Amino acid sequence: MIEGIFVEGLIYGIMVLGVFISFRILDFPDLTVDGSFPLGAALMVQCLLLGMNGWLALLVAFAGGVLAGVVTALIHNHLRVPNLLAGILTMTMLYSINIRILGNRANVPILDQTTLLKQVTEKFTGIIPDEYILLVFFLIVALVVKVLLDLFFRTDLGMTMGAMGNNEQMVISQGVNPKTLKTIGVGLSNGLVAISGAFAAQYLGFADVGLGQGIIVSGLASVMIGEFLVLKSNRIGVLTLCALAGSVCFYAVMYVGRFYGYVIHMTPSDLNLIKGVLIIALLIATQAKKLKVPFKVAK
Amino acid sequence: MIELKNVSIVFGQGTVNENKALNNINLKVKEGDFITIIGSNGAGKSTLFNTIAGTYLPSEGAIFANDKNVTRDPEYKRAKYIGRIFQNPLLGTAGNMSLEDNMTITHKKGMKWLRRSLNSKTREMFRQQLVQLKMGLEHRMKENLVMFSGGQRQALTLLMMVLSKPSLILLDEHTAALDPKNAEIVLELTNKFISEYNLTAMMITHNMTHAIEFGNRLLMMDGGEIIFDIEGEEKKALTVEKLIQKFHELRHKTFENDRTLLAED
Numbered sequence: 250m251i252e253g254i255f256v257e258g259l260i261y262g263i264m265v266l267g268v269f270i271s272f273r274i275l276d277f278p279d280l281t282v283d284g285s286f287p288l289g290a291a292l293m294v295q296c297l298l299l300g301m302n303g304w305l306a307l308l309v310a311f312a313g314g315v316l317a318g319v320v321t322a323l324i325h326n327h328l329r330v331p332n333l334l335a336g337i338l339t340m341t342m343l344y345s346i347n348i349r350i351l352g353n354r355a356n357v358p359i360l361d362q363t364t365l366l367k368q369v370t371e372k373f374t375g376i377i378p379d380e381y382i383l384l385v386f387f388l389i390v391a392l393v394v395k396v397l398l399d400l401f402f403r404t405d406l407g408m409t410m411g412a413m414g415n416n417e418q419m420v421i422s423q424g425v426n427p428k429t430l431k432t433i434g435v436g437l438s439n440g441l442v443a444i445s446g447a448f449a450a451q452y453l454g455f456a457d458v459g460l461g462q463g464i465i466v467s468g469l470a471s472v473m474i475g476e477f478l479v480l481k482s483n484r485i486g487v488l489t490l491c492a493l494a495g496s497v498c499f500y501a502v503m504y505v506g507r508f509y510g511y512v513i514h515m516t517p518s519d520l521n522l523i524k525g526v527l528i529i530a531l532l533i534a535t536q537a538k539k540l541k542v543p544f545k546v547a548k
Numbered sequence: 549m550i551e552l553k554n555v556s557i558v559f560g561q562g563t564v565n566e567n568k569a570l571n572n573i574n575l576k577v578k579e580g581d582f583i584t585i586i587g588s589n590g591a592g593k594s595t596l597f598n599t600i601a602g603t604y605l606p607s608e609g610a611i612f613a614n615d616k617n618v619t620r621d622p623e624y625k626r627a628k629y630i631g632r633i634f635q636n637p638l639l640g641t642a643g644n645m646s647l648e649d650n651m652t653i654t655h656k657k658g659m660k661w662l663r664r665s666l667n668s669k670t671r672e673m674f675r676q677q678l679v680q681l682k683m684g685l686e687h688r689m690k691e692n693l694v695m696f697s698g699g700q701r702q703a704l705t706l707l708m709m710v711l712s713k714p715s716l717i718l719l720d721e722h723t724a725a726l727d728p729k730n731a732e733i734v735l736e737l738t739n740k741f742i743s744e745y746n747l748t749a750m751m752i753t754h755n756m757t758h759a760i761e762f763g764n765r766l767l768m769m770d771g772g773e774i775i776f777d778i779e780g781e782e783k784k785a786l787t788v789e790k791l792i793q794k795f796h797e798l799r800h801k802t803f804e805n806d807r808t809l810l811a812e813d
Contacts, residue, residue, distance in 0.1 A: 405660035409653050412642035419642055422709075424628035424657035483644055483692055 252384045254504045258497030259387035260448045261467065263394055265496040266489060267441035268468030273488070274402070275434040276414040280336030282442050282468060284343025285317040286461035289443025290450035291350040294359050303365035307447055314443025317343060318436040326428040347458045356457045364451040387448070394441065395489045402485040410434050466524050467503075471496040473531045502527070549748060550577040550600060550716050555609035557595055569595040571772040573609070577716065582742055583750045584759040587769035593752045596769070597718045602626040614715070628657045631714035633705055633722040637698040640705025647704070648674060648689040654708040681707055681737065699730025703737055710741045719751040756788045770799055
């Protein structure tokens with residue numbers, strides 16, 4: 250059970266890193282995520298069904314996610330639509346697109362396909378105990394993504410993106426077009442979300458058009474848990490690690506809720522309520538934590 | 549250099565709230581000019597800056613930079629050669645990032661890519677530049693800027709802008725939000741940098757004494773027009789009394805309301 254929690258937390262952790270980029274670094278609340286997560290899953294499944302190599306399929310899913318993010322950024326930048334609404338527009342359109350990708354079906358199973366996860370499991374059988382293979386695999390995947398992101402946000406481009414989330418005027422004054430930064434950032438964020446969706450589809454054994462429902466709330470809750478757990482820091486390496494840790498914690502809570510919730514007569518449909526309540530509780534706890542700080546930092 | 553030809557800006561054109569913020573402005577900023585601008589609230593000083601910087605698109609007229617028409621260039625493009633400092637000392641720097649990160653972003657203008665410029669060499673360069681501020685900031689390069697005072701952040705913004713060597717700098721009451729001591733320090737630094745680096749600058753101020761003391765040219769604005777443009781020896785001979793007298797002559801209205809706005813010391 251414990252490895253299941255970690256695997257789930259790490260798969261969704263890649264999505265949480267994406268949400269962290271848009272919400273925290275770019276200050277761009279992006280709801281595209283609800284559509285780009287199942288988009289990644291749908292692209293992965295369809296590519297596998299077409300007999301494509303698993304890694305190549307992952308790249309396709311990533312590209313699809315980037316494209317979805319770019320569309321949101323373009324709607325926001327050029328039509329002067331508020332970022333929330335731009336995300337909702339793309340998300341809504343993606344619902345139809347995802348069904349199209351899945352061949353006009355809402356759910357496509359891939360239980361008999363050779364997924365990346367099956368290949369990895371086969372390769373390492375006997376070397377690592379079976380139940381830990383996926384755990385190790387996703388630990389490596391999540392850490393690779395984390396380290397790549399850390400490196401990215403320490404380049405000039407990444408740093409400027411961080412500055413934009415804090416102070417857009419400063420970035421304009423440096424002769425940088427914030428629209429370009431937003432396009433790159435939201436694209437990257439949704440690319441990661443799609444990768445997460447692609448892995449989730451393989452782990453679950455199917456792609457479903459409803460897979461992304463409420464995923465943004467889960468992502469945000471995970472980011473907030475991560476921030477709550479660790480002391481305030483501005484080091485990108487710490488922040489991304491917090492996001493991953495938050496994801497594992499959040500999905501642990503959800504896992505427990507799913508499997509032991511019946512004890513208190515909880516059904517799976519109650520989980521969304523739990524997520525919302527969890528976020529509200531975190532907001533209250535964070536406020537209480539802030540009040541203890543002697544001075545308030547103006548934003 | 550920068551030239552404005554018949555520039556007008558009308559807000560809310562065709563509505564009852566129509567407001568001509570700039571009225572047929574013609575202005576030529578020569579290289580090496582240090583222009584101070586005074587005028588009461590609503591005179592159009594900030595609108596003039598916003599128009600030069602590219603935040604506002606003029607309703608009429610054209611703006612030229614180095615003989616090139618830049619009227620329709622967006623703000624971020626003009627920012628490559630126009631440096632700007634705002635009244636709000638927090639607008640020039642990112643508070644949630646460290647001093648060295650801020651300097652990495654600002655030491656060169658233009659789009660940034662996947663290079664990492666922050667290394668031991670640039671760090672040493674930044675440190676030497678910070679010494680010029682005489683604030684001891686060179687020992688605090690890893691600290692987040694939220695820990696710094698408004699005066700320190702404004703001085704930093706000034707330094708970082710000067711180092712990017714802009715053709716024109718726009719100072720929009722950049723000391724108004726600081727306490728008197730810090731305002732004095734930042735103003736002194738401004739004057740020092742402008743003469744040392746031979747910069748072309750425009751500075752809005754509400755302080756008539758500063759307007760007279762600093763720079764080689766003075767503009768007085770009222771009702772969206774430049775009503776008084778004086779430079780050289782003539783400007784040196786100016787006093788606060790003469791300036792108020794001049795305004796009265798030109799506008800046939802009393803300055804009493806404005807005296808409260810324009811400080812004399």
